[in-house]
Amino acid sequence: MRIAIDAMSGDLGSAPVVEACRHFANEHKDATLVVVGKQEELESLKDLENVEIVDARDVVKMTDSVMSVRRKKESSLVKALMMARNDEVDGVVSCGSTGAYYTAAMLFVKRIEGVSKSCLMATLPTFNGQGTCLLDVGANAENTAEQLGDFAIMGSLYCKNVRDIGNPKVALLNIGAEPHKGDEMHQEAYKLLNEMKETGKVNFVGNIEGRDILKGDADVIVTDGFSGNIALKSTEGAALIVMKAVKEGLMSSTRGKIGALIAKPAIYSVKDKFDYKTVGGALMMGFDHALVKAHGASDAQAFESAMALTYKMVENHVVDQLREGLKA
Amino acid sequence: MRIAIDAMSGDLGSAPVVEACRHFANEHKDATLVVVGKQEELESLKDLENVEIVDARDVVKMTDSVMSVRRKKESSLVKALMMARNDEVDGVVSCGSTGAYYTAAMLFVKRIEGVSKSCLMATLPTFNGQGTCLLDVGANAENTAEQLGDFAIMGSLYCKNVRDIGNPKVALLNIGAEPHKGDEMHQEAYKLLNEMKETGKVNFVGNIEGRDILKGDADVIVTDGFSGNIALKSTEGAALIVMKAVKEGLMSSTRGKIGALIAKPAIYSVKDKFDYKTVGGALMMGFDHALVKAHGASDAQAFESAMALTYKMVENHVVDQLREGLKA
Numbered sequence: 336m337r338i339a340i341d342a343m344s345g346d347l348g349s350a351p352v353v354e355a356c357r358h359f360a361n362e363h364k365d366a367t368l369v370v371v372g373k374q375e376e377l378e379s380l381k382d383l384e385n386v387e388i389v390d391a392r393d394v395v396k397m398t399d400s401v402m403s404v405r406r407k408k409e410s411s412l413v414k415a416l417m418m419a420r421n422d423e424v425d426g427v428v429s430c431g432s433t434g435a436y437y438t439a440a441m442l443f444v445k446r447i448e449g450v451s452k453s454c455l456m457a458t459l460p461t462f463n464g465q466g467t468c469l470l471d472v473g474a475n476a477e478n479t480a481e482q483l484g485d486f487a488i489m490g491s492l493y494c495k496n497v498r499d500i501g502n503p504k505v506a507l508l509n510i511g512a513e514p515h516k517g518d519e520m521h522q523e524a525y526k527l528l529n530e531m532k533e534t535g536k537v538n539f540v541g542n543i544e545g546r547d548i549l550k551g552d553a554d555v556i557v558t559d560g561f562s563g564n565i566a567l568k569s570t571e572g573a574a575l576i577v578m579k580a581v582k583e584g585l586m587s588s589t590r591g592k593i594g595a596l597i598a599k600p601a602i603y604s605v606k607d608k609f610d611y612k613t614v615g616g617a618l619m620m621g622f623d624h625a626l627v628k629a630h631g632a633s634d635a636q637a638f639e640s641a642m643a644l645t646y647k648m649v650e651n652h653v654v655d656q657l658r659e660g661l662k663a
Numbered sequence: 664m665r666i667a668i669d670a671m672s673g674d675l676g677s678a679p680v681v682e683a684c685r686h687f688a689n690e691h692k693d694a695t696l697v698v699v700g701k702q703e704e705l706e707s708l709k710d711l712e713n714v715e716i717v718d719a720r721d722v723v724k725m726t727d728s729v730m731s732v733r734r735k736k737e738s739s740l741v742k743a744l745m746m747a748r749n750d751e752v753d754g755v756v757s758c759g760s761t762g763a764y765y766t767a768a769m770l771f772v773k774r775i776e777g778v779s780k781s782c783l784m785a786t787l788p789t790f791n792g793q794g795t796c797l798l799d800v801g802a803n804a805e806n807t808a809e810q811l812g813d814f815a816i817m818g819s820l821y822c823k824n825v826r827d828i829g830n831p832k833v834a835l836l837n838i839g840a841e842p843h844k845g846d847e848m849h850q851e852a853y854k855l856l857n858e859m860k861e862t863g864k865v866n867f868v869g870n871i872e873g874r875d876i877l878k879g880d881a882d883v884i885v886t887d888g889f890s891g892n893i894a895l896k897s898t899e900g901a902a903l904i905v906m907k908a909v910k911e912g913l914m915s916s917t918r919g920k921i922g923a924l925i926a927k928p929a930i931y932s933v934k935d936k937f938d939y940k941t942v943g944g945a946l947m948m949g950f951d952h953a954l955v956k957a958h959g960a961s962d963a964q965a966f967e968s969a970m971a972l973t974y975k976m977v978e979n980h981v982v983d984q985l986r987e988g989l990k991a
Contacts, residue, residue, distance in 0.1 A: 545898075545900055570901040577906060585930070591928070608912075
C-alpha cells in the first residue's frame with residue numbers, strides 16, 4: 336500500500352508531520368509513505384526504507400483562497416492529490432485547509448462511479464465514547480434526498496469497514512422526530528431512507544434532533560451540507576466555549592483554583608473526550624481514493640491518527656466497498 | 664397592563680406558576696395578572712387585588728399533538744390566547760409545549776400588519792454574558808430572504824426595547840464568512856441585509872458561523888427555521904452534554920470528588936451561565952400581542968423571569984415598535 340502525505344499545509348509546518356511519518360513508517364513496514372514537501376525539511380526521513388520523498392516547492396496556505404489550488408500545481412497538496420489521480424498511491428493525508436483540499440479533490444481526483452455527490456464527513460466525539468459520523472458537513476450548500484441516500488450508504492459502509500460496527504444505525508438530522516418534519520427535501524429523504532431500510536440497504540432509525548447528536552445513539556447522521564455545517568460547528572463551538580467557561584470559572588477564585596488543581600486529571604479527561612483534534616479529521620467521501628484531512632493544527636499524534644485511518648481504509652478496501660454499495 | 668397567565672401547561676403543574684404569580688403581583692401593582700387554570704388550584708391567589716382568576720377545565724399536555732389546540736377550546740392555553748385575540752390582555756405567558764403554543768398563536772392571534780412571517784425567537788446565553796437572540800428557531804421549515812429581513816428588524820427592535828442595546832449587531836447564520844457562502848436564499852439574504860444596513864434599517868455585521876454563536880459577538884442572529892432549530896438544539900445539546908461529562912468525570916474518582924467539592928461554587932456558576940432555563944424562554948414574534956413561552960420545566964423563578972420579560976415588552980410598547988418598523 337502507498338499513502339501520499341502532504342507535509343507542508345498545516346498550521347504548524349512540516350515538523351509534526353515528519354515526526355508522525357517517522358513513527359508510522361517504523362510501525363507499518365507494509366506501507367510506503369510518499370512524503371510530499373520541501374525536501375530540505377524532510378531530510379530526516381531519508382534513511383527510512385519505506386519512505387519516498389517528493390520535492391514540492393509551493394504551499395497552499397490556510398489563508399489562500401480555495402481556488403488557488405488551480406494554479407498552485409507545484410504545491411504539496413496538489414502534487415499529493417495528482418498522485419491519487421494517476422493511481423500512484425491508494426490514499427492521501429493532508430492537514431491543509433478543508434476548503435482547498437476538497438476543491439482540489441473535486442478538480443483532480445475521480446469520483447466513484449454511481450455516486451450522485453461527493454461530500455465531507457466528520458466523526459464527532461460523543462458522550463458514550465462511540466463517536467458519530469456526520470455527513471455532509473459543508474461540501475455542498477444544498478443537497479437532494481437521493482444524495483442523502485448515498486450519504487447513508489457511504490456512512491454505513493465506512494462504519495462497518497473502519498469503525499467495526501456490524502449494523503450501523505443511520506439517522507436523519509431534522510427539526511423533530513416525526514416523519515413529516517422538515518422541509519420537502521427532508522420529508523422525501525425520510526421516505527427514501529425508510530425504503531432503503533425495508534430493502535436492507537441501511538439500518539435507518541429515524542430522525543435525530545440537534546440536541547441528541549452528541550449522545551451517540553446514531554452511528555451515522557446524514558444531512559444536507561448547510562445544516563450539517565451548522566450542526567458541526569455549533570456543537571464544536573458550544574463544547575469549546577463551555578470548557579473555556581469551566582476553566583475561567585475555576586480560575587476566578589482561589590477556592591476554584593485549589594479545587595481545579597485537585598480535580599485536574601478528571602477535568603482533562605473530559606477535555607480530551609470532546610477534543611475535536613483527537614478524532615482524526617474529516618474525510619472526503621465519494622472519491623475513488625481514500626482522502627483524509629487531519630486537523631489543521633495537528634500535532635504528531637493527531638496527524639498519525641489520520642494516517643492510521645487512511646491505512647485502515649486502504650487495508651479494508653473501503654473505496655471498493657463504496658463502489659459496490661453505490662451500484663445497486 | 665393586563666397579562667394572561669396559563670397556569671396549567673408546564674411539566675411541573677400549577678404550583679411554581681402560582682408561586683411566581685404571587686410574588687410578581689406583589690412586586691408589580693401596576694399589572695393585573697389574569698391567571699387561567701383549574702380554579703381549585705389557584706385558590707391561594709384569590710386574596711391578591713391585582714389577580715383575576717379564569718377557570719379552565721382542560722389542559723394541553725406536553726404529549727398532546729400540536730393540533731390538539733384546535734379542539735381543546737377549554738384549555739388554559741387556548742383560553743389565555745383567546746383573551747389576547749379579543750384584546751382583553753396585552754400579553755400571554757405559558758410554559759406549555761412550544762409547538763402547541765405556536766400553533767395556537769397562529770390559529771387564534773392576529774399577526775402584525777406587514778410582517779411576512781411570524782417566527783420563534785430564542786435568547787441564548789453567551790460566553791460574554793450578553794446573550795444573543797436567534798430567530799427563527801423552528802417555527803418555519805423554510806424561509807425566504809425577505810422573511811429573514813423581517814426577522815432582522817424584529818430582533819433589532821426587541822434588543823433595543825427590551826435588552827437596552829442601542830445599536831444591536833445583526834448577523835446572518837451561514838456556512839462561511841464570505842458574502843457568496845451558502846445556498847441561493849442565504850446569498851440573497853446577505854445582499855438584502857447589506858442593503859438594509861446601507862439604509863440604516865439594521866446594523867448588519869455579516870455572516871456568522873455555528874462555532875461563533877455562543878461567543879456573543881452578535882446581538883441578533885437571523886436564520887431560516889430549519890438551520891436555526893439545528894443550531895439552537897446543537898448548541899444546547901453540546902453545552903448540556905459537556906457539563907454532564909464534567910460532572911461524571913469529577914464523580915468517577917475520589918480525587919475528582921474532593922476537587923469538585925471545593926470548586927463547587929465555580930462549577931455551579933458555569934452551569935447557571937449556560938442554563939437555558941434561566942434565559943426566560945422563547946418568544947413568538949410577529950404577533951400583535953406579547954407572547955412569551957417559559958421553559959417547560961420552569962420553576963417559580965424561571966416562570967417569573969418570563970413574566971418580567973412580558974411586562975417589559977408591554978411597558979415598552981414593543982408590538983407597536985415592531986408594527987412601525989415593519990411598515991417602511
